[in-house]
Amino acid sequence: MKGSNLPFQGTVEQERQLRDKLAELKPQGGALMPALQYAQELYGYLPYEVQKIIAEELNVTLSDVYGVATFYSQFSLFPKGKYQIGICLGTACYVNGSGEIYDKLRNILGIESGECTLDRMFSLDATRCVGCCGMAPVMTVNGDVYGKVKADDVEGILSKYSAKESKNNG
Amino acid sequence: MDEKTLRKIKERLGSDIAARQAHLAKQNARFERQVLVCGGSGCSSGNSKKIYDEFAREIKEKSLIGKVNLVMTGCFGLCALGPVVIIYPEGSFYANVKLEHVEEIVDGHLVGGKPVKQLLYKETVNENGEITPLADTDFYRKQSRLALRNCGVIDPENIEEYIARDGYFALLKALNMPRGKIIEEVSDSGLRGRGGAGFLTGRKWKFTYDAQSDVKYVACNADEGDPGAFMDRSVLEGDPHVVLEAMSIAAYAVGANHGFIYVRAEYPVAVHRLQVAIKQSREVGLLGKNILNKNFDFDIEIRLGAGAFVCGEETALMTSIEGKRGEPRPRPPFPAVKGLRGKPTLLNNVETYANIPQIILNGSKWFSSVGTEKSKGTKVFALGGKIHNTGLVEVPMGTSLREIVYEIGGGIPQGKAFKAAQTGGPSGGCIPAELIDTEIDYESLQSIGSMMGSGGLIVMDEDNCMVDIAKFFLEFTVDESCGKCTPCRVGTKRLYEMLCKITDGKATLEDLDKMEELCHYIQDNSLCGLGQSAPNPVLSTLKYYRKEYEAHIVDKVCPAGVCKSLIRYEIDPDKCIGCNLCARNCSANAIRGTVKKPHVIDPEACIKCGICETVCRFKAIKKVGGKK
Numbered sequence: 001m002k003g004s005n006l007p008f009q010g011t012v013e014q015e016r017q018l019r020d021k022l023a024e025l026k027p028q029g030g031a032l033m034p035a036l037q038y039a040q041e042l043y044g045y046l047p048y049e050v051q052k053i054i055a056e057e058l059n060v061t062l063s064d065v066y067g068v069a070t071f072y073s074q075f076s077l078f079p080k081g082k083y084q085i086g087i088c089l090g091t092a093c094y095v096n097g098s099g100e101i102y103d104k105l106r107n108i109l110g111i112e113s114g115e116c117t118l119d120r121m122f123s124l125d126a127t128r129c130v131g132c133c134g135m136a137p138v139m140t141v142n143g144d145v146y147g148k149v150k151a152d153d154v155e156g157i158l159s160k161y162s163a164k165e166s167k168n169n170g
Numbered sequence: 171m172d173e174k175t176l177r178k179i180k181e182r183l184g185s186d187i188a189a190r191q192a193h194l195a196k197q198n199a200r201f202e203r204q205v206l207v208c209g210g211s212g213c214s215s216g217n218s219k220k221i222y223d224e225f226a227r228e229i230k231e232k233s234l235i236g237k238v239n240l241v242m243t244g245c246f247g248l249c250a251l252g253p254v255v256i257i258y259p260e261g262s263f264y265a266n267v268k269l270e271h272v273e274e275i276v277d278g279h280l281v282g283g284k285p286v287k288q289l290l291y292k293e294t295v296n297e298n299g300e301i302t303p304l305a306d307t308d309f310y311r312k313q314s315r316l317a318l319r320n321c322g323v324i325d326p327e328n329i330e331e332y333i334a335r336d337g338y339f340a341l342l343k344a345l346n347m348p349r350g351k352i353i354e355e356v357s358d359s360g361l362r363g364r365g366g367a368g369f370l371t372g373r374k375w376k377f378t379y380d381a382q383s384d385v386k387y388v389a390c391n392a393d394e395g396d397p398g399a400f401m402d403r404s405v406l407e408g409d410p411h412v413v414l415e416a417m418s419i420a421a422y423a424v425g426a427n428h429g430f431i432y433v434r435a436e437y438p439v440a441v442h443r444l445q446v447a448i449k450q451s452r453e454v455g456l457l458g459k460n461i462l463n464k465n466f467d468f469d470i471e472i473r474l475g476a477g478a479f480v481c482g483e484e485t486a487l488m489t490s491i492e493g494k495r496g497e498p499r500p501r502p503p504f505p506a507v508k509g510l511r512g513k514p515t516l517l518n519n520v521e522t523y524a525n526i527p528q529i530i531l532n533g534s535k536w537f538s539s540v541g542t543e544k545s546k547g548t549k550v551f552a553l554g555g556k557i558h559n560t561g562l563v564e565v566p567m568g569t570s571l572r573e574i575v576y577e578i579g580g581g582i583p584q585g586k587a588f589k590a591a592q593t594g595g596p597s598g599g600c601i602p603a604e605l606i607d608t609e610i611d612y613e614s615l616q617s618i619g620s621m622m623g624s625g626g627l628i629v630m631d632e633d634n635c636m637v638d639i640a641k642f643f644l645e646f647t648v649d650e651s652c653g654k655c656t657p658c659r660v661g662t663k664r665l666y667e668m669l670c671k672i673t674d675g676k677a678t679l680e681d682l683d684k685m686e687e688l689c690h691y692i693q694d695n696s697l698c699g700l701g702q703s704a705p706n707p708v709l710s711t712l713k714y715y716r717k718e719y720e721a722h723i724v725d726k727v728c729p730a731g732v733c734k735s736l737i738r739y740e741i742d743p744d745k746c747i748g749c750n751l752c753a754r755n756c757s758a759n760a761i762r763g764t765v766k767k768p769h770v771i772d773p774e775a776c777i778k779c780g781i782c783e784t785v786c787r788f789k790a791i792k793k794v795g796g797k798k
């Protein structure tokens with residue numbers, strides 16, 4: 001899977017924050033989910049290194065942590081791109097053709113749902129109803145919502161973001 | 171907080187809120203005009219927050235502060251026309267509002283006193299140019315808003331506006347009632363669970379009340395797993411206090427002092443509004459110790475779900491609240507006996523709770539006068555798919571599917587034919603055109619192979635392939651099966667593979683029988699509702715659209731032209747002028763030909779994206795059904 005072999009880039013400061021939070025959560029019952037939610041927020045994903053810290057601090061096994069992290073789709077074991085693309089595969093969007101847009105995105109980016117491009121620029125997630133079925137089919141980029149998207153529009157939307165990058169770099 | 175303070179707040183704000191409902195409401199509000207900007211999820215994604223800010227800026231700039239009341243509300247229902255702004259007392263419904271319209275509306279309507287007609291929802295302006303009441307439009311006329319009564323009316327982040335709409339008066343009343351009487355009232359109302367199964371709410375309360383224990387819990391299921399539905403989300407975003415009040419009433423009735431709301435982390439706005447509501451309630455003492463001086467203690471915690479459909483199942487939900495993998499366990503024991511942390515727990519759905527305060531205030535008879543014999547009250551549906559008026563609708567039980575689709579929903583766009591309505595999400599089924607007059611309630615839907623579910627209602631037209639839809643739902647269940655029991659884990663996978671075989675044109679008619687057999691096996695042998703109901707989308711489509719399955723199998727044709735393996739694209743040599751546009755747009759490099767000569771598509775290379783068909787200016791490219 002693309003993105004799985006990207007090196008871990010966590011900082012000492014992040015690790016300190018995580019350990020502090022874990023110390024605070026530990027005394028409460030059922031701390032594992034809130035801990036994972038916090039860590040996911042902090043790092044953007046839950047790599048092996050982070051799972052290990054959580055297991056250590058909460059005094060649970062690594063396989064417990066892994067078991068919960070992989071059970072819930074909100075948790076990601078792989079990093080997210082600078083631009084996180086979501087394509088809604090909720091029923092209302094699917095009926096209106098979001099499956100085709102999803103295919104197109106996978107084609108163009110060369111990644112599957114849950115993965116990230118090697119340059120860490122784009123990641124792709126197939127999501128469920130984002131609550132704006134009125135604009136189906138819906139695609140999101142870092143929370144910006146694009147409604148009534150057609151497969152033809154996909155390249156244009158993506159190039160908006162890649163153009164932003166080349167501008168930043170040049 | 172005590173009764174006197176509640177009444178004072180209601181007195182102070184009551185007229186403002188009352189003036190937000192009727193068309194040309196009598197003007198006794200404290201403001202000349204009230205501007206309601208929709209802050210529901212649909213409109214928010216259309217930037218309604220910026221529109222709100224722009225109104226605020228304009229109102230300040232044009233010295234209208236004190237004269238105009240600007241409010242951000244929850245969903246108005248007609249999300250298809252978002253972002254929506256409604257201005258009272260005229261009840262003018264501005265549709266598809268853009269940032270640049272704000273100044274025009276402020277100048278024309280708020281300053282000039284004349285609604286800007288060209289920006290209004292067409293159906294609210296008659297041929298003489300007069301504004302007609304919103305309540306008379308096709309979309310609203312047949313609805314009755316009970317669970318959604320405050321949605322789109324009050325500011326969800328202002329507890330005083332909720333109180334002004336009789337908020338917390340039901341709690342006050344309940345705290346003066348014997349607990350048995352509260353439960354009786356809920357039982358007599360006939361209210362049934364809106365989370366899917368339709369269990370009698372009063373009976374569930376009674377079980378929890380009867381359970382002997384030092385500690386009991388109440389919980390709210392806001393996991394809303396149906397992947398095309400947003401009813402519960404809209405209630406939480408538009409009226410969070412109604413859930414808190416109802417949970418307090420329930421807690422008092424069954425003898426609990428602690429509550430949990432399990433809400434999807436993917437609903438950040440709902441979570442935020444709940445947090446604000448809980449904080450406000452604690453500050454004024456409507457949550458905490460000695461509530462309303464009635465010697466009743468109660469508090470609520472929020473727990474975030476993390477995107478697992480099975481966690482909506484009650485036993486899985488409770489395991490998940492305990493921080494573990496949310497896997498279901500066998501019942502009995504039921505949560506009412508042994509739930510969270512092994513203690514008796516009352517679990518209800520968001521919409522179920524949203525009905526409670528009105529039942530307490532108006533009585534069980536009032537509630538049970540609406541609906542059908544066995545299904546009382548109203549039901550909220552998230553109407554979506556191939557339909558004009560996508561959005562949130564609430565109708566009395568017993569309303570026919572036809573009324574919802576053609577009157578409220580405004581029918582199917584582009585003059586296409588209605589093909590199916592899907593209710594119940596991944597656990598439900600498809601209802602065909604010949605059953606469109608079905609009057610919706612729990613029993614009627616079940617008897618035609620679907621189910622009420624939580625309220626997703628997706629309309630499909632002739633362009634949707636029913637085999638593909640069944641496959642879509644099965645892919646969902648395969649993904650979401652927790653894997654605990656084999657019939658569900660392996661069975662749904664096999665079922666999905668069989669459907670793929672059909673859409674690939676490789677199945678035989680025998681496979682259909684095998685598939686049906688497998689469906690019944692999964693239904694009968696799975697542990698929880700997810701597995702037990704997973705075959706429903708297959709069984710219902712097999713029942714009503716068998717011909718379509720057979721077309722895939724026998725004729726190797728997908729009649730709707732959806733299944734990729736069974737369609738191909740062809741260029742008509744008589745129409746093609748060889749402009750080469752299609753070839754330049756084909757990402758698969760599948761189109762060959764020299765300029766000014768008819769082009770051809772290489773079927774081996776073609777990925778059937780359909781781009782060429784849309785770019786060709788001479789309509790030379792056509793999708794053809796069936797394998798060559």
Ligand SMILES: Cc1cc2nc3c(=O)[nH]c(=O)nc-3n(C[C@H](O)[C@H](O)[C@H](O)COP(=O)(O)O)c2cc1C
Pocket residue numbers: 362363364365366367368369371391392393394395396479480481482483484485517518519520522523624698699700
């Ligand atoms: C797989 C599965 C998913 C469910 N998802 C939900 C859900 O998202 N929301 C909900 O309220 N109930 C859901 N339910 C139903 C709950 O188990 C439970 O019956 C309901 O929350 C009880 O509340 P009610 O009686 O008020 O409907 C689900 C059930 C199953 C089997």
Ligand code: SF4
Pocket residue numbers: 480497498650651652653654655656658659696697698699700701702
């Ligand atoms: S039926 Fe499916 S989801 Fe339910 S417990 Fe069994 S494997 Fe898990």
Ligand code: SF4
Pocket residue numbers: 739755756757758759760761771775776777778779780781782783
């Ligand atoms: S359908 Fe797509 S892949 Fe096939 S020829 Fe047309 S543009 Fe190319």
Ligand code: FES
Pocket residue numbers: 088089090091092093094128129130131132133134136138397398399
């Ligand atoms: S199904 Fe896509 S936004 Fe609702």
Ligand code: FES
Pocket residue numbers: 208209210211212213214244245246247248249250252253254561562
């Ligand atoms: S979200 Fe604005 S009308 Fe539904």
